[in-house]
Amino acid sequence: MTTSYDDLTLRPITGSAELDLFNRLPYVLNEELADDLASGRRRPEWMWVALRGDRLLARVAWWSRPGSGTPLVLDVLDVDDGATDVDRVAVAERLLRAATAATLPAAARPPEYSRFVPPRWQDDPASRRPVEDRMAVVERTGGRLFVERLRLEWRPGAPVPEPTGRLVFRPVGDTEELLELMTRALDGTLDAHSRHDLTRMPAREAALRHYKDELAGYDSPRDWWRIATLPDGEPVGFVIPARNDYNAIIAYLAVLPAHRGHGYIDDVLAEGTRVLAAQDVPRIRASTDLGNVPMARAFHRAGYVTFEGTITMTWD
Known part of the structure; x- marks a missing residue:
């Protein structure tokens, strides 16, 4: 596919008023972004979008602890999975490079990239392609897989083990x-x-x-x-x-x-x-x-x- 990217706009959002734009791409963290902005865990200048006209093709965002002036983790990296007229990975790579250059200190080691994924995502073709697309973006900018983790949850109603007396x-x-x-x-x-x-x-x-x-x-x-x-x-x-x-x-x-x-x-x-x-x-x-x-x-x-x-x- 030969695609021109001259008409792409790569920029940070202006503030919470553009969250609807930023959230056009689905991800489980979307519901937390407004509170993160209000509490200082995110900043508008850490939240970037790739636009073609008013169409959102990709986005990236960093998170940190409230009051910190330095991003701690890159935890949003999304592309429009339904886009067939562009190279999704190439667009997201351009966005990540531009956002990183503007957001992080020159020559600094970038924070980790962390992405929530479905359980057993590799066994499901519908889940596998989006995950591999995002990993490819990071790999093209010099990143590598470090570790895969399980996320677990205990819910009320599940048994609470009684003390055994051993400890x-x-x-x-x-x-x-x-x-x-x-x-x-x-x-x-x-x-x-x-x-x-x-x-x-x-x-x-x-x-x-x-x-x-x-x-x-x-x-x-x-x-x-x-x-x-x-x-x-x-x-x-x-x-x-x-x-x-x-x-x-x-x-x-x-x-x-x-x-x-x-x-x-x-x-x-x-x-x-x-x-x-x-x-x-x-x-x-x-x-x-x-x-x-x-x-x-x-x-x-x-x-x-x-x-x-x-x-x-x-x-x-």
């Missing part, structure tokens, strides 16, 4: 105690992000970065956080139930290396689920790498269902 749970004593346990838990981790961090820094530094970048930012009560111990007080693991900007979540769950293989993961996850279920939340969300089979199985045993997946791509 005792108590609140986290202080930040230092949690950091020490997080550092120990990184030994043998199956989490792709953690494994990547360990190639670049010591385990203690990786734990501290995870704490500062994620856990310290939650506004939900820290007395929800639990240390799991044996009856004699020896730590076995920990769980971080929390609430992010959108849902109640199991933010972090780990069993220490010396205690793996005894099924304690079920007890620790059950405690985190009990803490959040007691808050009458409409759902509890969690995620884990597709390759972290033990964790995924633990969530399924606890009544969590896989409702979605995530593709994460990075630029080296």
